[in-house]
Amino acid sequence: xxxxxxxxxxxxxxxxxxxxxxxxxxxxxxxxxxxxxxxxxxxxxxxxxxxxxxxxxxxxxxxxxxxxxxxxxxxxxxxxxxxxxxxxxxxxxxxxxxxxxxxxxxxxxxxxxxxxxxxxxxxxxxxxxxxxxxxxxxxxxxxxxxxxxxxxxxxxxxxxxxxxxxxxxxxxxxxxxxxxxxxxxxxxxxxxxxxxxxxxxxxxxxxxxxxxxxxxxxxxxxxxxxxxxxxxxxxxxxxxxxxxxxxxxxxxxxxxxxxxxxxxxxxxxxxxxxxxxxxxxxxxxxxxxxxxxxxxxxxxxxxxxxxxxxxxxxxxxxxxxxxxxxxxxxxxxxxxxxxxxxxxxxxxxxxxxxxxxxxxxxxxxxxxxxxxxxxxxxxxxxxxxxxxxxxxxxxxxxxxxxxxxxxxxxxxxxxx
Numbered sequence: 001x002x003x004x005x006x007x008x009x010x011x012x013x014x015x016x017x018x019x020x021x022x023x024x025x026x027x028x029x030x031x032x033x034x035x036x037x038x039x040x041x042x043x044x045x046x047x048x049x050x051x052x053x054x055x056x057x058x059x060x061x062x063x064x065x066x067x068x069x070x071x072x073x074x075x076x077x078x079x080x081x082x083x084x085x086x087x088x089x090x091x092x093x094x095x096x097x098x099x100x101x102x103x104x105x106x107x108x109x110x111x112x113x114x115x116x117x118x119x120x121x122x123x124x125x126x127x128x129x130x131x132x133x134x135x136x137x138x139x140x141x142x143x144x145x146x147x148x149x150x151x152x153x154x155x156x157x158x159x160x161x162x163x164x165x166x167x168x169x170x171x172x173x174x175x176x177x178x179x180x181x182x183x184x185x186x187x188x189x190x191x192x193x194x195x196x197x198x199x200x201x202x203x204x205x206x207x208x209x210x211x212x213x214x215x216x217x218x219x220x221x222x223x224x225x226x227x228x229x230x231x232x233x234x235x236x237x238x239x240x241x242x243x244x245x246x247x248x249x250x251x252x253x254x255x256x257x258x259x260x261x262x263x264x265x266x267x268x269x270x271x272x273x274x275x276x277x278x279x280x281x282x283x284x285x286x287x288x289x290x291x292x293x294x295x296x297x298x299x300x301x302x303x304x305x306x307x308x309x310x311x312x313x314x315x316x317x318x319x320x321x322x323x324x325x326x327x328x329x330x331x332x333x334x335x336x337x338x339x340x341x342x343x344x345x346x347x348x349x350x351x352x353x354x355x356x357x358x359x360x361x362x363x364x365x366x367x368x369x370x371x372x373x374x375x376x377x378x379x380x381x382x383x384x385x386x387x388x389x390x391x392x393x394x395x396x397x398x399x400x401x402x403x404x405x406x407x408x409x410x411x412x413x414x415x416x
Contacts, residue, residue, distance in 0.1 A: 001144060001266050002137035009136075010187045011129035017183025018122065019145045021081070024176025028088060030254055031161060031169045032108060037238040039101050043366070047235040047358020050351035052105040053112035055148030057347055060116035061340045062204055068120040068336025069203070073190040074119020077125070078181060080118035085177035086112040088170050095166035114399075119343045124335035125190050139323035140268035143261055158251035207291075207337030217338070219278050219391025220322040221345035222384045227285040228346070231292045231311075231377030232353030233370045234360055243366070244301045256305040260312025268320060278323040278394035282385050287314035289377030296370030302392045322337070322346075328396065341360050 006012050033046045039044075067076055087110050094103055105315045130138055162171040211217050233240075233252070241250040274280055293309035298304035353373075360369035387394050 001140055001268055002272075003141070004136075005130045005134045005138050005141060008129050010161055011126070011332035013123075013183045013187050014125065015131065015141065015145065017085060017180040019182035020176050021184075022149035023143065023153050023156070024088070024173035026149050027157040027169060027176075028091065028173045030093070030154045030251065032104065033235070033238060034161060034250070035095070035166055036101060036104055039099075039104075042283035042362075043236060043239050044358045044362045046238060047354045047356075047361075049105065049108055050358075051356030053353040054348055056109045056113035056357075057116045057351070060113045061120070061344045061347075062207075062337070064117040064343075065120040065207060065337040065340025066203055067117065067125045068339060069333065070192050070336075072126045072192070073121040073128075073188070073336070074184060074187050076121035077118060078184050080114050080121075081177050081184065082182050083114040083116070084111055086368050087114065088173040088177065092167045092170035092174065098287060115347075116340075116343065119347075120336045120339035123339035123342065124332075126370065127332065127335060128190055130329060135327040136268075136320065136378065137274045139320040140265050140271060142323060143268070143319055144265035144317075147258040147261030147265055147312070147316070151255045151262065151283050154251045154258075158247075173348065174372050204337065207334055207341065210330075210334055211338060211341055215388050215390040216278055216325060216394040217329075218295045219384065219388045219394070220281060220325055221341065222388065223281055223285050223317065223381055223391075224322060225345050226380035226384060227288055227351030227377050229356060230373045230380055231289045231351045232350045233292060233295070233357050233373060234350070235354035235358045236330035236366050236369060239361065239366050240304075240376060244304060246271065249301055252301070252305055253308065257312030257315065258415040260309040260314070261316040263309075264313040264316035264320075271320050271324075274321070275396045276394065277325050277396050278388075278391040280321045281318050282381060282392060284314045284318035285381040287311075288318070289374045289381065291374075292377065293371055293374035296367055296374060324396070325394070 006015065033049060036046050036049060037043075064076075087107055090107050090110075091104075094107065126138060127135075156172070157169060160172060211221075236251045237250060241247060241253055244253075288311050291307050291314060295304055295307040296310065298307060325340065326342055357369050357373060360372065364372075
């Protein structure tokens with residue numbers, strides 16, 4: 001793996017802070033559906049957590065994108081970290097005093113809304129801290145950080161739930177936000193690229209107009225969205241764990257895809273040699289769907305974990321090239337607004353996927369839900385490629401400068 005971007009002090013601080021924060025988030029990611037399943041015994045109730053998180057995310061994401069382009073991006077990250085810490089602290093309080101499923105939905109919605117405000121600022125901050133040619137390495141490092149968090153977080157979460165209970169488990173997430181805030185405080189300020197940028201509907205439309213003019217960007221959104229809506233079985237993991245060995249294997253199921261992400265990111269030095277990024281995203285998404293079908297066919301634990309690992313590796317490869325397309329081609333002045341569109345695409349897909357998987361499982365069974373979802377994922381990805389031929393043909397050696405605002409065309413020509 002190419003570690004060159006870590007030589008930049010500010011990027012290194014951001015990377016470490018986000019790694020710690022992700023670890024805490026993944027602890028809560030396991031604890032919250034576990035608590036919901038124990039309260040209700042319903043896979044549908046767990047799946048509806050995705051719907052509770054999706055609606056506020058869609059409400060705040062575009063506001064977060066506007067703010068990322070209009071105010072200091074570092075300050076936005078700090079303020080929202082405080083709000084997220086408050087959400088985790090509330091979950092700890094509810095775990096200590098007893099709660100209902102409805103209160104878990106409320107707090108999940110709050111934290112999703114705050115995340116919608118935060119992520120565009122975090123994502124749009126990264127291109128300022130590294131060089132344009134380092135973007136494939138940055139994407140691989142992000143995949144590596146995510147895989148470590150997704151492996152260690154669920155494992156730690158499972159241990160904490162068992163040993164110290166849900167309250168202390170949620171408090172661990174609070175501590176992670178405190179450490180993230182410490183790292184952010186050491187990063188230089190990141191004022192808006194355009195000091196006259198106004199928060200308005202016209203500014204939102206400008207971001208959408210730019211995205212719609214770039215079929216290669218639309219392709220990254222659509223392919224990932226359909227793959228996650230149909231092929232995301234995470235809401236079914238508590239039920240699958242009951243069938244494959246009980247609560248003790250729940251952490252393994254959550255961690256297995258991250259193992260695949262880890263392998264893909266650690267061996268990612270080949271990524272800069274690939275120039276047809278759209279085709280790479282397509283092939284990786286098809287691989288994800290096929291691996292999910294194989295996972296659904298498994299009746300024992302270790303083959304199931306192996307196919308989840310393959311699925312995770314495919315998802316990592318898709319993520320590396322989607323992130324590279326975004327960070328290499330989107331102008332800084334629009335980066336926050338485009339980051340909000342990206343966040344909606346890669347966040348809403350899994351959240352809707354939880355609802356889809358839970359509903360189909362309730363109607364036809366867990367196995368049918370997983371297998372049918374994987375098949376529909378493959379079909380939808382191939383259909384997306386036929387609909388978006390310029391995305392499939394996209395070549396990173398020929399960045400489409402015609403769609404870039406005039407004040408940045410010169411810089412893009414120089415980069416090429």
